Amino acid sequence: MTSERVSGNIGRLPVTVAIALAAALCLHGPVGAAAGDRQWSQDPGSHCKFIAPASLTSGPTFWIGACINGKASGEGMLPRRDGERAGPAFLGRMKEGVPEIGVVDLADGFRAGSFSGDDIGGQAESDPQDRINAFRIAAEAARQVSAQYVAEKNPGSTRHYEELAKTLELQTD
Numbered sequence: 001m002t003s004e005r006v007s008g009n010i011g012r013l014p015v016t017v018a019i020a021l022a023a024a025l026c027l028h029g030p031v032g033a034a035a036g037d038r039q040w041s042q043d044p045g046s047h048c049k050f051i052a053p054a055s056l057t058s059g060p061t062f063w064i065g066a067c068i069n070g071k072a073s074g075e076g077m078l079p080r081r082d083g084e085r086a087g088p089a090f091l092g093r094m095k096e097g098v099p100e101i102g103v104v105d106l107a108d109g110f111r112a113g114s115f116s117g118d119d120i121g122g123q124a125e126s127d128p129q130d131r132i133n134a135f136r137i138a139a140e141a142a143r144q145v146s147a148q149y150v151a152e153k154n155p156g157s158t159r160h161y162e163e164l165a166k167t168l169e170l171q172t173d
Contacts, residue, residue: 043061046067048070049070050063050078051097053099053115055104055106055119055120056078056089059080059087060080061079061081062079063078063094071096071097072097073094073095074094075094076144077089077145078090090102092120099115099120100115101130101133102134102138103120103121103135104119104121110171112126112138112171113130113131113134135171136168142168143162143165146158
Protein backbone atom coordinates (compact mmCIF):
# COMPACT_ATOMS: atom_id res chain seq x y z
CA MET A 1 0.00 0.00 0.00
CA THR A 2 2.86 2.39 0.76
CA SER A 3 4.55 1.74 -2.57
CA GLU A 4 1.24 2.29 -4.34
CA ARG A 5 0.74 5.66 -2.58
CA VAL A 6 4.31 6.77 -3.37
CA SER A 7 4.10 5.78 -7.02
CA GLY A 8 0.68 7.43 -7.27
CA ASN A 9 2.11 10.72 -5.99
CA ILE A 10 5.06 10.57 -8.38
CA GLY A 11 2.62 10.84 -11.27
CA ARG A 12 1.39 14.14 -9.80
CA LEU A 13 4.89 15.54 -9.30
CA PRO A 14 5.14 17.37 -12.68
CA VAL A 15 1.73 18.97 -12.10
CA THR A 16 2.68 19.98 -8.55
CA VAL A 17 5.98 21.46 -9.72
CA ALA A 18 4.24 23.36 -12.52
CA ILE A 19 1.68 24.80 -10.10
CA ALA A 20 4.38 25.79 -7.60
CA LEU A 21 6.43 27.45 -10.34
CA ALA A 22 3.41 29.36 -11.67
CA ALA A 23 2.56 30.52 -8.14
CA ALA A 24 6.12 31.71 -7.55
CA LEU A 25 6.12 33.66 -10.82
CA CYS A 26 2.78 35.28 -10.00
CA LEU A 27 3.99 36.31 -6.55
CA HIS A 28 7.23 37.81 -7.80
CA GLY A 29 6.18 38.86 -11.31
CA PRO A 30 8.45 40.81 -13.60
CA VAL A 31 9.47 43.23 -10.85
CA GLY A 32 10.89 40.42 -8.72
CA ALA A 33 12.64 38.88 -11.69
CA ALA A 34 14.17 42.20 -12.75
CA ALA A 35 15.26 43.18 -9.23
CA GLY A 36 18.23 40.82 -9.31
CA ASP A 37 19.25 42.16 -12.72
CA ARG A 38 19.30 45.80 -11.63
CA GLN A 39 22.60 47.62 -11.29
CA TRP A 40 23.10 49.19 -7.87
CA SER A 41 25.15 52.37 -7.72
CA GLN A 42 26.60 54.18 -4.74
CA ASP A 43 27.06 57.86 -4.04
CA PRO A 44 30.82 58.36 -3.66
CA GLY A 45 30.46 60.78 -0.73
CA SER A 46 27.58 59.45 1.37
CA HIS A 47 27.92 55.81 0.23
CA CYS A 48 24.13 55.77 -0.14
CA LYS A 49 23.04 53.04 -2.57
CA PHE A 50 20.47 53.42 -5.34
CA ILE A 51 19.33 52.17 -8.72
CA ALA A 52 19.51 54.87 -11.38
CA PRO A 53 16.87 54.98 -14.13
CA ALA A 54 18.29 53.76 -17.46
CA SER A 55 17.62 57.10 -19.16
CA LEU A 56 20.28 58.71 -16.96
CA THR A 57 22.77 56.56 -18.92
CA SER A 58 26.02 55.46 -17.31
CA GLY A 59 28.37 57.82 -15.55
CA PRO A 60 29.06 59.25 -12.11
CA THR A 61 25.71 59.64 -10.33
CA PHE A 62 25.05 61.13 -6.90
CA TRP A 63 22.12 61.11 -4.46
CA ILE A 64 20.86 64.32 -2.89
CA GLY A 65 18.27 63.36 -0.29
CA ALA A 66 17.69 61.13 2.71
CA CYS A 67 19.62 57.89 3.09
CA ILE A 68 17.87 55.34 5.30
CA ASN A 69 19.63 52.07 6.09
CA GLY A 70 22.22 52.87 3.43
CA LYS A 71 19.66 53.34 0.62
CA ALA A 72 18.23 56.44 -1.04
CA SER A 73 14.78 57.18 0.37
CA GLY A 74 12.06 59.79 -0.03
CA GLU A 75 12.11 62.79 -2.35
CA GLY A 76 15.42 63.85 -3.80
CA MET A 77 17.60 63.96 -6.87
CA LEU A 78 19.99 61.67 -8.72
CA PRO A 79 22.15 63.99 -10.84
CA ARG A 80 24.67 62.53 -13.28
CA ARG A 81 27.86 64.42 -14.09
CA ASP A 82 30.03 64.34 -17.18
CA GLY A 83 33.27 65.78 -15.86
CA GLU A 84 32.44 69.34 -14.87
CA ARG A 85 29.20 69.34 -16.90
CA ALA A 86 25.86 68.45 -15.39
CA GLY A 87 24.18 65.55 -17.14
CA PRO A 88 20.59 64.34 -16.94
CA ALA A 89 18.98 64.12 -13.51
CA PHE A 90 16.17 62.17 -11.88
CA LEU A 91 13.97 64.15 -9.49
CA GLY A 92 11.39 62.17 -7.60
CA ARG A 93 10.69 59.65 -4.88
CA MET A 94 12.91 56.71 -3.97
CA LYS A 95 12.00 53.75 -1.77
CA GLU A 96 14.76 51.51 -0.42
CA GLY A 97 17.09 52.76 -3.16
CA VAL A 98 14.69 52.13 -6.04
CA PRO A 99 12.94 54.96 -7.93
CA GLU A 100 9.15 54.94 -7.45
CA ILE A 101 7.92 57.93 -9.43
CA GLY A 102 9.32 61.16 -10.79
CA VAL A 103 10.88 62.90 -13.75
CA VAL A 104 14.14 62.48 -15.62
CA ASP A 105 15.31 65.91 -16.80
CA LEU A 106 17.03 65.32 -20.15
CA ALA A 107 18.63 67.83 -22.51
CA ASP A 108 15.66 67.52 -24.90
CA GLY A 109 12.80 67.37 -22.39
CA PHE A 110 11.35 65.28 -19.59
CA ARG A 111 10.51 61.60 -19.06
CA ALA A 112 7.80 61.39 -16.43
CA GLY A 113 5.93 58.62 -14.69
CA SER A 114 6.39 55.60 -12.49
CA PHE A 115 9.48 53.40 -12.44
CA SER A 116 8.87 50.27 -14.48
CA GLY A 117 11.43 47.71 -15.60
CA ASP A 118 14.56 49.82 -15.58
CA ASP A 119 13.35 53.34 -16.34
CA ILE A 120 10.98 56.17 -15.53
CA GLY A 121 8.00 56.73 -17.80
CA GLY A 122 8.86 53.85 -20.08
CA GLN A 123 5.28 52.61 -20.38
CA ALA A 124 3.90 52.86 -23.92
CA GLU A 125 0.70 54.52 -22.74
CA SER A 126 1.11 56.03 -19.32
CA ASP A 127 -1.83 57.19 -17.26
CA PRO A 128 -2.17 61.00 -17.47
CA GLN A 129 -2.69 61.19 -13.69
CA ASP A 130 0.55 59.25 -13.20
CA ARG A 131 2.42 61.88 -15.25
CA ILE A 132 0.79 64.71 -13.25
CA ASN A 133 1.76 63.02 -9.98
CA ALA A 134 5.30 62.48 -11.29
CA PHE A 135 5.73 66.19 -12.05
CA ARG A 136 4.28 67.22 -8.66
CA ILE A 137 6.60 64.87 -6.78
CA ALA A 138 9.56 66.01 -8.90
CA ALA A 139 8.73 69.66 -8.10
CA GLU A 140 8.72 68.82 -4.38
CA ALA A 141 12.05 67.03 -4.80
CA ALA A 142 13.49 70.12 -6.53
CA ARG A 143 12.30 72.30 -3.62
CA GLN A 144 13.98 69.94 -1.14
CA VAL A 145 17.22 70.04 -3.15
CA SER A 146 16.97 73.85 -3.19
CA ALA A 147 16.57 73.86 0.61
CA GLN A 148 19.67 71.72 0.95
CA TYR A 149 21.63 74.26 -1.11
CA VAL A 150 20.29 77.04 1.16
CA ALA A 151 21.80 75.16 4.11
CA GLU A 152 25.09 74.86 2.19
CA LYS A 153 25.01 78.62 1.43
CA ASN A 154 25.00 78.04 -2.34
CA PRO A 155 22.68 80.77 -3.72
CA GLY A 156 23.22 79.90 -7.40
CA SER A 157 22.10 76.29 -6.99
CA THR A 158 19.33 77.38 -4.62
CA ARG A 159 17.84 79.65 -7.32
CA HIS A 160 18.33 77.03 -10.05
CA TYR A 161 16.32 74.37 -8.20
CA GLU A 162 13.63 76.86 -7.12
CA GLU A 163 13.17 77.74 -10.81
CA LEU A 164 13.23 74.08 -11.80
CA ALA A 165 10.47 73.36 -9.24
CA LYS A 166 8.32 76.08 -10.87
CA THR A 167 9.02 74.68 -14.35
CA LEU A 168 8.05 71.18 -13.22
CA GLU A 169 4.81 72.45 -11.66
CA LEU A 170 3.90 74.19 -14.93
CA GLN A 171 4.01 70.81 -16.69
CA THR A 172 0.88 69.73 -14.79
CA ASP A 173 -1.33 72.43 -16.38
